[in-house]
Amino acid sequence: MSVSKQRYPFGLLTLFLMCWLCTSGLCRSAQIQFTNVPPYGTYGNLTGQVSGVVYSNYKVLVYIYVYGWWNKPTWANPLTTINPDGSWTCNITTGGSSDTLATEIIAFLIPNGAYQSAWQMAGNASLPSELYFYPYADIHRTPANRAIQFAGHNWAVKVGDDMGPGPNHFSDSTSNVWIDGSGYLHLKITHPNSNWYCSEIISDESFGYGTYVFTIQSRLDTLDTNIILGLFTWDSYAPQFNYREIDFEFGTWRNPGDDIGQYVIQPWDTAGNLYRFDIDYTGGTLTTTHVMTWRPDGIYFKSYYGNFVLAPAPETIIRDWYYTGPDNPPPGGENVRMNLWLILGLPPTNNQESEIVIKDFQFLTGISDRPGDISNDNAVNMKDLSLISTHWQQTGCNKNNTWCSRTDLDCSGTVDITDLRAFCLYWLQE
Ligand SMILES: [Ca+2]
Numbered sequence: 001m002s003v004s005k006q007r008y009p010f011g012l013l014t015l016f017l018m019c020w021l022c023t024s025g026l027c028r029s030a031q032i033q034f035t036n037v038p039p040y041g042t043y044g045n046l047t048g049q050v051s052g053v054v055y056s057n058y059k060v061l062v063y064i065y066v067y068g069w070w071n072k073p074t075w076a077n078p079l080t081t082i083n084p085d086g087s088w089t090c091n092i093t094t095g096g097s098s099d100t101l102a103t104e105i106i107a108f109l110i111p112n113g114a115y116q117s118a119w120q121m122a123g124n125a126s127l128p129s130e131l132y133f134y135p136y137a138d139i140h141r142t143p144a145n146r147a148i149q150f151a152g153h154n155w156a157v158k159v160g161d162d163m164g165p166g167p168n169h170f171s172d173s174t175s176n177v178w179i180d181g182s183g184y185l186h187l188k189i190t191h192p193n194s195n196w197y198c199s200e201i202i203s204d205e206s207f208g209y210g211t212y213v214f215t216i217q218s219r220l221d222t223l224d225t226n227i228i229l230g231l232f233t234w235d236s237y238a239p240q241f242n243y244r245e246i247d248f249e250f251g252t253w254r255n256p257g258d259d260i261g262q263y264v265i266q267p268w269d270t271a272g273n274l275y276r277f278d279i280d281y282t283g284g285t286l287t288t289t290h291v292m293t294w295r296p297d298g299i300y301f302k303s304y305y306g307n308f309v310l311a312p313a314p315e316t317i318i319r320d321w322y323y324t325g326p327d328n329p330p331p332g333g334e335n336v337r338m339n340l341w342l343i344l345g346l347p348p349t350n351n352q353e354s355e356i357v358i359k360d361f362q363f364l365t366g367i368s369d370r371p372g373d374i375s376n377d378n379a380v381n382m383k384d385l386s387l388i389s390t391h392w393q394q395t396g397c398n399k400n401n402t403w404c405s406r407t408d409l410d411c412s413g414t415v416d417i418t419d420l421r422a423f424c425l426y427w428l429q430e
């Protein structure tokens with residue numbers, strides 16, 4: 001959908017132009033594609049890649065369609081310069097929030113000096129037809145009319161029919177996605193008429209390497225066998241990296257009674273890319289936290305009972321798994337997504353609506369796999385103790401200050417004797 005293509009809607013004139021384009025080298029291998037398209041309703045730069053031309057001889061001409069066509073970034077600067085490596089970046093929301101609602105985005109690769117003043121668009125219904133003789137990349141964005149704030153981040157709410165995964169109907173209704181009085185996110189599969197409606201939210205930000213934390217406030221073992229809860233990274237424009245998809249997935253995949261959880265690196269059907277585990281709720285703890293640390297050399301997953309803490313007690317650990325295989329994708333335009341959906345779009349076997357509560361999401365950096373390793377050097381020793389003493393009695397620790405630079409080990413908000421005791425426990429274990 002983002003690969004460049006050319007249309008030839010006319011007769012002789014078309015052939016003439018084709019000849020000219022070919023002799024100028026354009027029709028052979030000139031290509032333009034998108035590498036990141038911000039989700040509908042969000043801010044963020046459009047980025048792309050050009051190939052097959054001398055970059056300095058060309059510019060990128062970008063338009064968005066929002067109640068008509070508009071030049072981007074501005075009328076005064078309609079042309080985007082191509083970087084020495086063929087990449088390019090264009091701010092497509094210079095007009096503010098209305099620009100985030102663009103449903104079409106198109107970028108043409110044009111030679112220097114070709115731009116004409118007639119190509120300036122101010123809400124025009126269509127683009128000049130001659131533009132389509134140049135290589136271009138285009139995309140249609142699905143409207144997400146709703147954006148929400150959850151866990152201190154902005155998220156778009158997916159809406160549309162016959163959309164993946166599934167395919168399913170996705171609804172942006174407040175019956176499907178809402179934030180309650182405690183700030184918790186509710187994702188629901190509803191059945192208001194003959195259709196079933198699934199739910200998904202997409203983060204505005206792309207986070208890259210670091211630690212992703214999801215805290216769930218619902219039982220997962222009671223999900224209908226046709227339902228999956230997905231908490232994952234996804235980049236629609238990176239098929240070459242399996243969409244940069246790294247997943248927590250909860251569900252029994254139509255095998256009732258099977259284990260409920262899995263950690264997945266795509267492609268999931270490659271040996272060693274999928275690790276399944278079960279969650280036992282008989283201990284009475286409803287809250288579970290699922291942590292994924294994405295690094296260049298591997299991906300570390302961990303699940304445990306209770307809220308997020310930097311040093312979870314050994315008896316709370318449900319499972320952990322370290323992936324060091326070759327399918328670890330590089331970061332790019334991925335976003336965080338959370339969805340509750342129906343396998344193959346099938347109705348739940350119990351014919352009941354279903355709901356999951358997500359208590360919190362955090363993105364943190366500098367977090368070690370090893371509890372008590374505050375300095376993130378993969379060792380628990382005197383260096384970490386000295387960091388605790390530096391932050392001793394500090395208050396106001398929260399996710400925005402990475403829990404007082406990782407010294408508030410139990411994430412209580414204060415660096416005190418409890419953290420020191422937890423640290424000593426892990427130090428002794430070393
Ligand atoms: Ca350390």
Ligand SMILES: [Ca+2]
Nearest residue numbers: 408410412414
């Ligand atoms: Ca503490």
